[in-house]
Amino acid sequence: MTRLWEAVWKGQRGTPAWAKLLVLALPALAFLLVLFYIPLGRVFVEALRKSGEGDAAPALATLRDPYFWQLLRFTTVQALYSAVGSLIIGFPLGYILANRTFPGKQLVQATTLVPFVFPSVAVALGFLVFFGHNGWLNRVLFALFGLRVQILYSLWGIVLAHSFYNAPVVARTVHAAWSRLDPAYEEAARSLGAPLCTRFRTVTLPLIVPGIVTGTLLAFIFSFFSFSIVLALGGSRFATVEVAIYTQVRVLLDYATGSALAMWQTVSSLLAAFLYLGVERRFITGLPLSRPRAVPPLFRWSPLNCALWLYLALLLVFYTGPMLAVVIDSFQGPDGRWSLAAYQQVLFGGYDRRLTDTPGQALRNSVTFAAGSLAFALPLGTLFAYALAHMGRAARGWGARWLVLALETFALAPLMVSSVAFGFAALRAYRTGIMASLEITPQLAIVLAHGVLALPFIVRSLRPAFEQLDRRYVEAARSLGASRSEAFFDVELPLALAAVLVGAALGFSLSVTEMSATIMLARPGLNTLPISLYQHLAARNFSAASAMAVLMVLFTAAALVGMDRLARRWLGPR
Amino acid sequence: MEQPYLAVESVSKRFGSVQALDRVSLSCRRGELVAVLGPSGCGKTTLLRIVAGFEIPDLGSVRLGGIPATHLPPEKRGVGLVFQNYALFPHMTVGENIAYGLRFVKGLKRGDIAARVESLLELVDLPGYASRRPDQLSAGQQQRVAIARALAPEPRLLLLDEPLSALDVSLREQLRLHIRRIQRELNLTAVYVTHDQEEAMSVADRIAVMRDGRIEQFGTPEEVYEQPRTAFVASFFGRTALVPVRLAAPDTEFMTGRPGPDALAVLRAESVRPFGPGVPLRGRLEELEFLGHAVRLQLRGEFGTVWATAPRTEVDAWRRRRGEMVTVYFRPEETPTVPAGSHREE
C-alpha cells in the first residue's frame, strides 16, 4: 500500500509521480473527451435509439440490411487485396533501402513519406489521368496495339491506387525492421552451413516479420478506412463504408443510417487500432547492432541486382507516371495544346463560384486551419507524450502497464477512427445538444477537428523521443540545482525539439491534406485545397483539378521545406 | 614438422582510410588454441572474419587444412564461430539454436539430432535447457549455448571473438577454464580473440599479440611474457615500467637514466624488490597499493616511474615512508630488454 502511495504521489527512481504526470496528461485527455469521444458517443446514442414504437434502432436495422453486409464485404475485400498489393510492391523496396546503396537513394527514401504528406485525392486524380479511359496508358496502348484497358471504376482500380498509396508504408516498416536486424544472426547461420535460401527462410524472415506484419496491417487499415480514393475512383458502383457514410449524410441526408454506419465504422476502427498496437508492441527494439549492416552498391552485377534494377525502373514508371501525367495535364488546354488556361481558370476565376472557392480562398482556409489546429494540438500533445513516456518507463506490474496502454489508445484513437465517422459526429455534436450553445462556428469546428486528428501524430512522434532520452541528463541537471520543470525546459524539451518539429510538420501536412472529416464539416467559403481539387475532379474538369493539384503540392512542399529550414536553423548543425 | 591446419599468410585489409590488417600471418596447428591478443580496434575481429569467410582480404591468403580458402564462402568452410555478443537466434529455443547447424549435415536423423543436442548441452553444463528461450538465460549461459551451437556441426576450426568480454570477472575466470577443458577434450583447433592478457595467457598454447593491424609477436605465453620483442608487447603484460638502459657490459652494467640508451629494460612490478641484490633504482615513493597478497610500490625517479613489490607484512612500514626517497632493485639476469626504437610515447 505504501509503495503504491509513493508511486502515485511521490514518484520513484527519478520519475515524477503518477499523479503529476496525470495532471500533465489531463488537458489532452479533456480536449479529446469533449471534442472526440463525446461527439462519437452521441452518434452511438443516436444509432442505438429507437426512432419510434416498433422500429428497431438504426444500428440494428443496419445489421439486417443486406446492403450493409455487401458494403462491408466490398470494403474488407478491397482492403485485403490492397494490403497484399502494397506488400508485393513495398517489400522489395524495403529490402533495397536496407541492403543496398545507389545514386538517388535519399530521394527514393524521402518519397516513401509520400502517403503521409500527399493528399490521397491527388493520387486519385493521377490515376484518373494516367489509367483512365482516355488516360495516358490507354493512349499508349491504343497507339501501339489498338486496344484499351478498363482499369478504373472497378475493384482493381481501387486496389491499384491503394497499393500505390500504401506500398511506401510497407517499404518503410520493412526497411526499419531490416536495418534493425543484427547481421550477426545471418552470419551465425552462414557459419553453421546454411545456404542462402534456408538462411532467408529460417533466420532473416522470422526476424523481420514484425516489420512485414505492421506494414501490411497498416496498409490494410488505411485501405479499409480510405475515403477520397474510393470516392473519386469508385464511380457510382463501388463504395466503401466510409464513402457510404458520406453519401448518406451529405447527399441523401439520412442521418439515422449515417449514424448507424458511423457507429459500426467506429467500432471496427477501434478494433483495428487495438490490433495494430498489439502487433506493434511486439517490435523488440533498442539493442544496438554488433556491426552496421553492409550496404553494397546496387550497381554490382548479380542476377538479384538485375532483378532489383528492373523492379526500381518499373516502380519509377508506376510512381512518376501518374504524377507526371497530372503536371502535363495541367498545362494542356481542352484541344490538347499547351496552355495555361487551367491555371487561369483556377487562379483568376472563369469558374463557377457556386461550385467551389477560389484557390486563394482555399489556400487561406488551409493555412488558417493548419495553424489554428497546431496551436491547440502541439502543446497538448507534447505534454501528453511526456507524461506517457514517463509513465511507460515507470510502469511495473500489469495494472500500471494496462493503464499506460489504455491512455495511449485513448490518445491514438483519432488516428485510427474513421475520419468520416468523426467528421459526421462533430457535425452533429456542434449543432445539437449542449455544445450547440457554445456556438462553435464552422471554421472553429474544422480547426478543432484537425487538432483532434493531429494530436495522435504529435504524441506518436514525441513519445519515443522522451522515452529514449537518457534520464541521467535530467538527473545531472537536477543535481546541479535545476528544479524539475527547469530541467524539462532546459534539458528534455531542447533534446526532443527535433521530434517536436517532426510532430508539427506531420500535424501540418495532415491538416493540409485532410479531406474526409473536413468535407463533412465544410461549407461554401470554407473549402480547403483538397476539397477544391475534388470538386474540380467531380465536375470532370481534369485540367483544372490538375492545376489545383500542382499548386497544392507546390504549396505543401514549400511549407515543409520551409519548416525543415527553420528546424535546421533552430537545431543548428548536428 | 606438422602442417598447420589454419594458415593465414600475409593478409592485409583496408576499410576506407583505416588499415585494419597489415600483412598479418598466423598459423594454428591441429588441436592447438591460438589466442589473438590486442587492444580494442587493433583488427582482431577483422582477422577472425577473414578466417571465417565474411571478409575477403585485399592481399594475402587463407588456407584451411592445406587447401586455399581465401574465397570460399563461409557456409562451406566448416568453421565454427562464437560471436562477441553470441547472436543466439532470438526466435528459436536453445535446442533449436544448437540443432540449427545440424540441418545442413547430411544423413542425420531426427533422433540423432535430439541426442546430439542433449550431449552438447551436457558438454557445456546445461543439461535440460533445450526448451528454454535465449532471453531466459543469463549471459554466462547464453555464452555456453553459443559454444554448443558452434560445436554442433563438428567444425574443424573454432573461432571465438572475445567470448567472455560481456561477463563479470569471476565468471570469466571460470568459463575460460571450461572452454579450455572442452577444447582439450575434443582436441579442437581454435583461435581465441581477446583483449585481456591474463585470459590469453591462461587459455592459449600460443599467443599472437596485435597492435594497429599488425602482429608484433607470435609465440607461447612464456615467450611473449619472458622474451617480449617490442616495448608494446612488454608493456601489455602486467604493471610494467620500461626504463632506458645502456648495455655496456651485459649483466654488470645496466646504467640507467643516461642519454642515448641502447635498450629498454622491462621492469615488471613483481620482479622489482625493495631489497638487493641487483641494480639499484632510487626514487621517491609516490603511491602504494595494498593488493592483499603483496604491497605494490610506485616510485618516481630520474628514470621515470617504476613499480616494485614488497611483502604484505611490511605494509605499515611502507605507508609511513610515503613521500621519502627509497631504493629498489632489479636483477639484470632476469630482466628482459627490448630495443629502444620500439618504444612509443602513449
Ligand SMILES: Nc1ncnc2c1ncn2[C@@H]1O[C@H](COP(=O)(O)OP(=O)(O)O)[C@@H](O)[C@H]1O
Ligand atoms: N566493416 C568495416 N567498415 C569500416 N571499418 C571497419 C569495418 N570493420 C572494422 N573496421 C575498422 O577496422 C579497425 C579494426 O576493427 P576490428 O577488427 O573490429 O578491431 P577489434 O576487434 O580488434 O576491436 C577499426 O578501426 C574499425 O573501425
Ligand SMILES: [Mg+2]
Ligand atoms: Mg572486436
